[in-house]
Amino acid sequence: MSKVIVIGAGPAGMMSAIAAARNNEVILIEKNKELGKKLKITGGGRCNITNKRDIEDFLEKIIKNPKFLYSSLYTFTNIDLLDFFIKRGIKFKIEEDFKVYPEKDKSDVIIKVLNDELNKVGVKVIYEKTLTDIIVEDEEVKGIILNDNHTIKADKVIIATGGHSYSKTGSDGKIHSLLKKYGENITKIYPALVPLVFSEGWIKNLQGISLKNIKVSAKYFKNKKISIEGDILFAHFGLTGPVILNLSSYINKYLQDGNIELKFDFVPNISKDEVRKIIRNNNNKSIYNNLKEILPVNFTKQLLEYLSINKKPNNLTKEEENKIVDSIKELKLNCKGTKSINEAIVTSGGISVKSINSSTMESKSIKNLHYAGEIIDIEGLTGGYNLQIAFSTGYLAGISV
Numbered sequence: 140m141s142k143v144i145v146i147g148a149g150p151a152g153m154m155s156a157i158a159a160a161r162n163n164e165v166i167l168i169e170k171n172k173e174l175g176k177k178l179k180i181t182g183g184g185r186c187n188i189t190n191k192r193d194i195e196d197f198l199e200k201i202i203k204n205p206k207f208l209y210s211s212l213y214t215f216t217n218i219d220l221l222d223f224f225i226k227r228g229i230k231f232k233i234e235e236d237f238k239v240y241p242e243k244d245k246s247d248v249i250i251k252v253l254n255d256e257l258n259k260v261g262v263k264v265i266y267e268k269t270l271t272d273i274i275v276e277d278e279e280v281k282g283i284i285l286n287d288n289h290t291i292k293a294d295k296v297i298i299a300t301g302g303h304s305y306s307k308t309g310s311d312g313k314i315h316s317l318l319k320k321y322g323e324n325i326t327k328i329y330p331a332l333v334p335l336v337f338s339e340g341w342i343k344n345l346q347g348i349s350l351k352n353i354k355v356s357a358k359y360f361k362n363k364k365i366s367i368e369g370d371i372l373f374a375h376f377g378l379t380g381p382v383i384l385n386l387s388s389y390i391n392k393y394l395q396d397g398n399i400e401l402k403f404d405f406v407p408n409i410s411k412d413e414v415r416k417i418i419r420n421n422n423n424k425s426i427y428n429n430l431k432e433i434l435p436v437n438f439t440k441q442l443l444e445y446l447s448i449n450k451k452p453n454n455l456t457k458e459e460e461n462k463i464v465d466s467i468k469e470l471k472l473n474c475k476g477t478k479s480i481n482e483a484i485v486t487s488g489g490i491s492v493k494s495i496n497s498s499t500m501e502s503k504s505i506k507n508l509h510y511a512g513e514i515i516d517i518e519g520l521t522g523g524y525n526l527q528i529a530f531s532t533g534y535l536a537g538i539s540v
């Protein structure tokens with residue numbers, strides 16, 4: 140029986156430990172006082188654990204290195220993940236866009252099942268200890284060194300310490316610099332699934348306003364184009380919400396080179412001519428009252444104030460009407476950057492997939508050292524994809540040691 144050490148008790152680490160414990164003695168090292176600290180807050184604490192799309196469609200939602208994930212996602216699919224929890228008493232519900240949540244809307248129930256399973260299969264969990272180094276001899280891992288200088292020898296090591304995002308939960312990314320000294324290729328780190336910051340100061344007045352089913356488009360590096368539909372939320376710094384978070388993962392690295400113009404269509408299913416008719420629907424009402432059938436009044440009030448238009452519909456000039464219509468159908472805002480990586484849901488970048496055997500999650504340069512989860516340069520959109528990636532890569536790493 141081999142001795143396996145797993146570093147990090149997030150979803151990837153816990154699943155790695157559970158899978159590895161079938162044939163090995165397993166020790167799980169966690170720097171926090173509890174398991175799954177980041178998992179606990181995902182989805183606002185509701186835990187969007189996966190997505191029920193067919194696995195082929197699922198792969199289309201992974202925007203960074205999807206081919207690398209073929210082995211892990213087909214070895215431990217979204218259906219396998221749900222079956223794992225269903226067999227242990229968890230009930231699920233499917234919401235919009237095939238997102239899967241625990242029926243009770245509590246991440247705690249997921250963490251409890253994982254904790255119970257760790258105990259059942261005999262995994263030893265050591266809390267409040269941090270990895271400071273790995274022991275490598277002749278390009279083969281031989282153990283680890285913890286922050287109290289305690290050395291633990293091992294036959295295999297799985298590192299699942301996460302990325303740089305939400306560092307308060309423990310995933311501060313320090314492991315990347317440690318691994319770099321052993322020759323691992325670490326790609327550049329960017330915040331992903333992160334709110335965006337804009338140059339236009341007036342949108343601060345829209346803080347707290349949410350809009351559903353809008354369309355956001357952007358042109359970025361070498362005339363690449365992206366267009367996404369969904370919900371947005373205005374904030375004091377700019378914008379957030381599912382559409383913005385997903386868009387950020389496409390443009391984050393290119394924002395380093397300067398502003399990127401985003402175009403907003405707030406009513407993508409309504410034509411410009413229809414908007415014109417709605418504006419003039421009742422000449423005795425205010426414009427924002429006429430528009431309230433398609434947009435919130437507090438939004439259109441601020442939009443009209445920004446345009447310096449305060450008239451009844453029958454007093455509008457054609458030029459003013461065009462300004463309103465264009466602002467509703469193709470408002471242009473300059474995105475100047477993202478919020479910090481501490482406010483990002485996931486990390487873009489990490490250990491290059493070229494450095495890892497995708498069939499076993501083993502390092503190509505250090506024998507018996509495996510990786511799982513967000514530490515790797517892989518990422519998906521919002522909707523349960525990133526948690527599935529963590530569980531799938533964790534499972535594959537676990538059964539491969």
